[in-house]
Amino acid sequence: MAKFEKGTTVKISTGDRIFAVICYVIVALFALLCLYPFLLVVAASFTDEKTLVAEGYRLIIHKFSTSAYRGLFATNQIFYSYGVTIFVTVVGTILSMLATSAMAYALSVKNLKSRGHLAFFMYFTMLFNGGLVPSYLLISKYLGMRDTIWVYIIPALVSAWNCLLLRNFFQAIPESLSESAKIDGANDIYILFKIILPISLPGMATISLFYALAYWNEWYKAMLYIDSEKLVSLQYLIMKILRNADFMASTAGANLSVVIPTQTTRMATVVATIGPIILLYPFLQKYFVGGLTVGGVKG
Amino acid sequence: MKKQKNDAEMLTKVKSNIFKDFAYDIKTNKWLMLMCVPAIVFFIVFAYIPMFGLVMAFQDFKITTGFLHSKFVGLQNFEFLFTDDFARVAFNTLYLNVLFIVATMICAIAIAILLSEIKNKYFKKVSQSIVILPHFISWTVVAMILEAFISTEYGVINRVITSMGGTAINFYQTAGIWPVFLTILRIWHGAGFDSIVYLAAITGIDQEIFEAARVDGATRVQCLRYLTLPLLKDTAVLLLIMAVGKIFNGDFGMIYALVGANTQLYEVTDVIDTYVYRSLTEISNVSMPAAVSFFQSCIGFVLVYITNAITRKVNPDSAVF
Numbered sequence: 073m074a075k076f077e078k079g080t081t082v083k084i085s086t087g088d089r090i091f092a093v094i095c096y097v098i099v100a101l102f103a104l105l106c107l108y109p110f111l112l113v114v115a116a117s118f119t120d121e122k123t124l125v126a127e128g129y130r131l132i133i134h135k136f137s138t139s140a141y142r143g144l145f146a147t148n149q150i151f152y153s154y155g156v157t158i159f160v161t162v163v164g165t166i167l168s169m170l171a172t173s174a175m176a177y178a179l180s181v182k183n184l185k186s187r188g189h190l191a192f193f194m195y196f197t198m199l200f201n202g203g204l205v206p207s208y209l210l211i212s213k214y215l216g217m218r219d220t221i222w223v224y225i226i227p228a229l230v231s232a233w234n235c236l237l238l239r240n241f242f243q244a245i246p247e248s249l250s251e252s253a254k255i256d257g258a259n260d261i262y263i264l265f266k267i268i269l270p271i272s273l274p275g276m277a278t279i280s281l282f283y284a285l286a287y288w289n290e291w292y293k294a295m296l297y298i299d300s301e302k303l304v305s306l307q308y309l310i311m312k313i314l315r316n317a318d319f320m321a322s323t324a325g326a327n328l329s330v331v332i333p334t335q336t337t338r339m340a341t342v343v344a345t346i347g348p349i350i351l352l353y354p355f356l357q358k359y360f361v362g363g364l365t366v367g368g369v370k371g
Numbered sequence: 372m373k374k375q376k377n378d379a380e381m382l383t384k385v386k387s388n389i390f391k392d393f394a395y396d397i398k399t400n401k402w403l404m405l406m407c408v409p410a411i412v413f414f415i416v417f418a419y420i421p422m423f424g425l426v427m428a429f430q431d432f433k434i435t436t437g438f439l440h441s442k443f444v445g446l447q448n449f450e451f452l453f454t455d456d457f458a459r460v461a462f463n464t465l466y467l468n469v470l471f472i473v474a475t476m477i478c479a480i481a482i483a484i485l486l487s488e489i490k491n492k493y494f495k496k497v498s499q500s501i502v503i504l505p506h507f508i509s510w511t512v513v514a515m516i517l518e519a520f521i522s523t524e525y526g527v528i529n530r531v532i533t534s535m536g537g538t539a540i541n542f543y544q545t546a547g548i549w550p551v552f553l554t555i556l557r558i559w560h561g562a563g564f565d566s567i568v569y570l571a572a573i574t575g576i577d578q579e580i581f582e583a584a585r586v587d588g589a590t591r592v593q594c595l596r597y598l599t600l601p602l603l604k605d606t607a608v609l610l611l612i613m614a615v616g617k618i619f620n621g622d623f624g625m626i627y628a629l630v631g632a633n634t635q636l637y638e639v640t641d642v643i644d645t646y647v648y649r650s651l652t653e654i655s656n657v658s659m660p661a662a663v664s665f666f667q668s669c670i671g672f673v674l675v676y677i678t679n680a681i682t683r684k685v686n687p688d689s690a691v692f
Binding site: 085087088091092095096098099100102103105106107109110112113116124125127128129170171172174175177178179181183184185186189190193194197199200201202203204205206207209210213226227229230232235259260261264285288289291292307308310311314315335338339341342345346349350353354357 | 389393395396400402403404406407409410411414417418419420422423424434482485486488489490491494497498500502505508509511512514515518519520522524526529530559563592616623624632647648651657660661663664665667668671672675
């Protein structure tokens with residue numbers, strides 16, 4: 073706007089001003105709407121249980137209490153689940169990025185004649201798949217991954233969509249860079265690690281974040297394949313707490329020996345689960361918004 | 372529009388000789404081919420081999436007898452597709468998906484346009500970060516958060532209703548309102564994230580066009596109506612085609628996490644994927660779900676081709692391939 077104000081013929085009309093104000097107001101409102109549930113949950117998790125039951129969920133904490141968190145961390149289950157989820161997220165993201173960046177780089181090299189075939193080979197899996205049952209039988213019966221931690225990682229190792237996105241990032245890199253290295257006798261693996269990856273940090277950060285989030289938020293696999301308590305992921309733990317409470321509510325009073333998860337404990341579980349994401353988010357966010365804008369989903 | 376070019380390239384390449392190309396690459400680009408091996412093995416094992424499992428859609432499949440010895444029953448498993456049950460879940464799937472796609476797309480475009488109009492850098496950055504954030508929260512967590520809002524006794528909404536003198540509504544037993552809830556949650560969860568793509572498209576528009584229009588006396592609203600919106604059409608259509616291919620696939624992750632085993636909501640929220648999942652786990656019917664998956668994949672494939680063909684006729688620039 074400042075550009076126009078410096079003596080050009082463009083006038084900023086009242087209508088334009090009103091429009092600008094409306095934009096600010098709507099964006100601010102939507103941002104608040106996005107944030108409100110989080111604030112509500114955090115407030116509830118620090119509220120005294122009795123106060124919450126009496127007053128309902130509120131943004132303002134009337135009676136502060138950390139008992140929900142003490143209750144949550146009193147059992148070992150949440151630590152097991154944290155361990156599982158952190159392991160899966162870290163190891164899974166590293167393995168995924170290795171396989172994905174290798175394939176994506178190969179597909180970005182114009183010399184590779186079969187890159188079109190290979191890209192279609194991946195693209196096809198996005199449109200057509202065998203469905204739940206064959207995958208289930210394959211993973212649990214034939215590959216014997218049932219009830220192991222690898223079932224979270226291996227079957228989700230490469231996402232075709234992420235790989236094609238990363239290829240777009242790599243394609244934007246001038247070819248002369250890798251060509252000069254090739255003339256010096258470097259092989260492709262060396263070029264990928266020493267030349268391409270260091271200058272593709274925004275793209276790598278973006279795709280890593282996508283993978284990390286997919287691993288962090290995984291609960292479906294736990295439901296299908298995991299039996300032992302020690303291998304239950306954080307998200308599935310939440311699911312179980314939620315379902316358990318539903319079940320208890322529907323058969324209220326039938327069995328009081330089982331502890332019903334209290335409202336505040338449930339909210340504390342939510343905070344414990346999304347806490348790491350929220351803490352890491354500001355650091356990663358700048359990369360990936362920039363990364364997506366540069367690479368562009370649609371180019 | 373790099374992606375379109377890539378896809379077009381992809382298709383023409385497929386028509387050329389696959390074996391000759393592979394032989395050439397293995398000879399001259401052996402390192403590159405070697406780098407593809409992990410991903411290729413992954414896709415073969417976890418994407419292509421399960422596709423052969425679709426044969427069970429035509430069998431009376433028993434886990435004890437396996438693929439090789441189960442009896443072939445022709446199209447018997449597909450009879451389910453003509454039952455009332457299927458009509459109901461198929462309708463719900465379509466209805467909810469159309470609601471989700473349209474609502475999220477409109478909101479995402481609106482957010483992108485509004486964000487692009489904001490000149491204060493700090494305000495823009497912070498608000499953008501906030502609207503994207505919900506995308507990173509899993510549906511299981513969303514289900515818990517939702518409870519804080521709609522719980523009969525403690526929920527925010529019911530507290531507001533009772534404080535105004537009304538009686539609390541048990542939303543978990545009021546099926547009719549759930550499409551609204553689900554759509555709102557979908558917007559909350561995804562619209563901000565989707566707006567990144569549109570915002571990138573807006574930023575990519577040549578700023579000189581806007582300046583020229585402004586010099587000619589166009590107001591901001593006119594710029595928006597006659598410049599930005601038409602230029603966003605390509606991106607919107609492209610994303611729409613991608614979405615249409617999945618229109619018969621219910622969002623299991625979302626619906627199951629939010630509704631779960633709440634039978635009172637099935638009337639409006641039960642989608643193909645949740646129904647199939649239940650028949651799989653509750654009555655151990657293996658062949659029918661396979662038949663349904665097969666049907667879903669085929670329909671998706673055909674729909675993508677049809678929408679794409681129509682788009683290519685109407686506006687070649689918007690087509691995916």
